[in-house]
Amino acid sequence: MVRAEVGDRRILSRSAFPELFHALTEAGYQVIGPTVRDGAIVYDRLRSVADLPEGWTDRQGAGQYRLERRNDAALFGYTVGPASWKKFLFPARERLWTATKEEGGFSVRAEPVEGPPLAFFGMRACELAALGVTDRVFQGGPVADPGYSARRARVLRIAVQCGQSGGTCFCVSMGTGPGVRAGADLVLTEILTHGPHRFLLEVASEAGAAVVGRIPSALAAAGAEDTERAEAIVAATAASMGRTMPTEGLPELLRGNLAHPRWEDVARRCLSCTNCTMVCPTCFCSSHEEVPDLDGRTVERWRHWDSCFNLAFTELHGQSVRKSGLSRYRQWLTHKLGTWHEQFGTSGCVGCGRCITWCPVGIDLTAEVAAIRATPGAVTPKAGGKT
Amino acid sequence: MLTDADRPAPTPGHPFAPVPYRVRAVATETPDTTTIVIEPWGTRRIGRTQPGQFVMLYAFGIGESPIGVAGGHPDGQLVHTVRNAGKVTGALGRLTPGDTVGVRGPYGHGWPIGEAKGRDILIVAGGLGLPPLRPLVYELFARRESYGRVEIIYGARTPKDLVYYDEIQTWRRRNDLRLQVTVDAAGREWYGDVGVVTTRIPDARFETGRTTAFLCGPEIMMRMTAQALVARGLAPEAIWVSMERNMKCAVGFCGHCQFGPSFVCRDGPVLRYDRVQHLLSLREV
Numbered sequence: 001m002v003r004a005e006v007g008d009r010r011i012l013s014r015s016a017f018p019e020l021f022h023a024l025t026e027a028g029y030q031v032i033g034p035t036v037r038d039g040a041i042v043y044d045r046l047r048s049v050a051d052l053p054e055g056w057t058d059r060q061g062a063g064q065y066r067l068e069r070r071n072d073a074a075l076f077g078y079t080v081g082p083a084s085w086k087k088f089l090f091p092a093r094e095r096l097w098t099a100t101k102e103e104g105g106f107s108v109r110a111e112p113v114e115g116p117p118l119a120f121f122g123m124r125a126c127e128l129a130a131l132g133v134t135d136r137v138f139q140g141g142p143v144a145d146p147g148y149s150a151r152r153a154r155v156l157r158i159a160v161q162c163g164q165s166g167g168t169c170f171c172v173s174m175g176t177g178p179g180v181r182a183g184a185d186l187v188l189t190e191i192l193t194h195g196p197h198r199f200l201l202e203v204a205s206e207a208g209a210a211v212v213g214r215i216p217s218a219l220a221a222a223g224a225e226d227t228e229r230a231e232a233i234v235a236a237t238a239a240s241m242g243r244t245m246p247t248e249g250l251p252e253l254l255r256g257n258l259a260h261p262r263w264e265d266v267a268r269r270c271l272s273c274t275n276c277t278m279v280c281p282t283c284f285c286s287s288h289e290e291v292p293d294l295d296g297r298t299v300e301r302w303r304h305w306d307s308c309f310n311l312a313f314t315e316l317h318g319q320s321v322r323k324s325g326l327s328r329y330r331q332w333l334t335h336k337l338g339t340w341h342e343q344f345g346t347s348g349c350v351g352c353g354r355c356i357t358w359c360p361v362g363i364d365l366t367a368e369v370a371a372i373r374a375t376p377g378a379v380t381p382k383a384g385g386k387t
Numbered sequence: 388m389l390t391d392a393d394r395p396a397p398t399p400g401h402p403f404a405p406v407p408y409r410v411r412a413v414a415t416e417t418p419d420t421t422t423i424v425i426e427p428w429g430t431r432r433i434g435r436t437q438p439g440q441f442v443m444l445y446a447f448g449i450g451e452s453p454i455g456v457a458g459g460h461p462d463g464q465l466v467h468t469v470r471n472a473g474k475v476t477g478a479l480g481r482l483t484p485g486d487t488v489g490v491r492g493p494y495g496h497g498w499p500i501g502e503a504k505g506r507d508i509l510i511v512a513g514g515l516g517l518p519p520l521r522p523l524v525y526e527l528f529a530r531r532e533s534y535g536r537v538e539i540i541y542g543a544r545t546p547k548d549l550v551y552y553d554e555i556q557t558w559r560r561r562n563d564l565r566l567q568v569t570v571d572a573a574g575r576e577w578y579g580d581v582g583v584v585t586t587r588i589p590d591a592r593f594e595t596g597r598t599t600a601f602l603c604g605p606e607i608m609m610r611m612t613a614q615a616l617v618a619r620g621l622a623p624e625a626i627w628v629s630m631e632r633n634m635k636c637a638v639g640f641c642g643h644c645q646f647g648p649s650f651v652c653r654d655g656p657v658l659r660y661d662r663v664q665h666l667l668s669l670r671e672v
Contacts, residue, residue, distance in 0.1 A: 079584045096403045105428045105487040106447055110401035143402045143638045258669055285642030288635040290450040297449050313643060314633050327671030335645065342648035
């Protein structure tokens with residue numbers, strides 16, 4: 001094994017690319033990455049590089065997502081699909097514990113969290129930022145979530161800087177991308193022009209160096225022109241964002257406009273379908289469910305994803321606190337872009353655009369914010385004071 | 388407000404695993420409200436509770452519900468008063484001595500008693516708002532000389548909705564406490580005051596500059612009471628309210644209990660009025 005150092009830059013040719021994949025599996029990682037399924041690019045277990053969406057791209061808009069063929073053989077020529085890495089750390093359904101009735105009481109056995117180390121192969125800059133956000137949610141407080149923490153400790157992050165932006169992307173506004181600045185173990189940039197199909201590979205952590213150290217013969221020295229080429233690719237992506245959202249004073253703007261008429265307007269369009277919260281890489285709300293066995297002696301406690309758009313989410317003494325669609329959309333947006341800062345010291349939005357793309361009626365949070373920003377201080381009596 | 392360092396640690400081990408307790412005694416408060424006294428069943432017990440904190444009470448095979456601590460004793464006993472308002476609280480209300488119940492916690496920030504030392508105390512409770520204030524009342528009794536005047540205003544819908552009825556009669560006999568009990572509506576058998584708790588505020592005896600008020604009850608009752616107190620000159624910073632929201636995890640992960648920037652489970656349930664005033668005046672927050 002040849003030692004690789006953090007900060008090293010190498011060129012990995014397209015033909016040698018599978019060797020990186022093999023190095024991961026040989027190091028014991030289960031590789032999770034993008035693959036085409038049901039007309040979308042999703043994240044799932046990859047058997048080989050052949051499972052990657054070679055030659056595919058996506059076209060996204062408000063309420064629109066289509067896969068299209070590219071005229072090249074790019075492996076990462078798209079942005080993000082409906083899936084996020086969240087589900088591998090915070091599963092949509094998860095057993096927390098099992099309790100068994102005993103003489104005079106019961107005993108509780110916490111669910112062990114087992115599994116191989118995971119290589120997240122093909123994380124985007126916005127997704128690394130989202131991982132940083134969920135780390136704060138599940139590990140940043142006085143109590144750490146046992147399941148999330150155990151899985152998170154086993155994750156290797158292999159980032160791919162975006163070579164193009166999507167129609168609903170606004171990572172530049174949120175300061176999360178498209179260039180990878182921190183939080184990755186390895187960073188790849190796919191280079192399709194000015195020479196053969198190749199990748200610039202940057203070693204960003206000791207764990208990344210250990211993987212790269214397994215494949216010295218697959219790597220070539222990177223020249224200054226390769227680094228410049230990668231920077232130009234990222235700069236071109238940054239210059240072509242599909243959306244923008246000025247963030248200056250955003251939490252204060254929202255806090256000061258809880259009775260703005262725009263909430264009524266968006267509530268007329270919103271279906272409360274929960275799609276935005278399901279595709280969001282940082283939405284973390286969940287419910288606990290008691291699942292008793294038929295004999296009544298054993299029960300399981302399950303946790304499953306929930307959404308602030310569900311009516312029962314705020315049920316108190318048989319009534320929901322947030323009965324109207326208005327109050328539920330307002331909660332989601334003011335939390336994501338506003339109160340999240342007070343809770344976790346960061347925005348809850350990373351600018352990935354999923355909530356815009358996957359909204360069945362095409363609600364665009366950047367447009368909702370712009371509407372409030374255009375007429376701050378407007379008040380509708382209906383949403384206003386109680387007394 | 389307590390810092391995380393002063394706060395008793397929650398149950399060690401898995402944050403979602405309840406600790407088995409045994410029901411020691413059960414008392415019927417009102418037709419739909421029960422007080423249970425529980426004690427550790429095995430060697431494990433939850434940490435010491437502070438007045439105003441809550442626990443997650445677990446009915447085996449049914450589920451969990453956040454319940455305020457109405458009393459805690461050094462030997463590990465806990466007192467909880469539960470109104471039958473659903474599946475879980477219904478099951479908790481049907482418990483009998485010897486039954487097992489699960490507990491995890493204690494959670495949240497309680498009443499800032501230390502900060503209120505040397506000051507006059509005004510307690511305003513509405514309905515089932517009294518149980519989470521009960522440990523505070525006994526803390527004040529235990530260190531009575533550390534506080535100035537203490538006044539309690541307690542209101543319920545009707546006389547039969549008053550909880551801790553006999554206990555309140557013993558409070559009434561104390562000469563170091565002013566107690567006003569009122570009901571929204573009553574028949575001829577009731578000789579006390581009639582009217583919502585805010586109607587008793589003008590009669591409350593406190594000096595605005597040296598009084599801390601602790602409020603617990605339905606949201607509308609706390610909002611109206613706080614407004615009445617501010618109208619009488621009390622600073623919003625001197626008023627504390629205990630919020631209630633749907634909760635699943637009690638440790639800030641499930642998201643259900645959010646009230647503006649606050650997780651009621653972690654930042655509350657007791658919150659300073661001036662910090663939530665703007666949210667209490669909005670619908671459906």
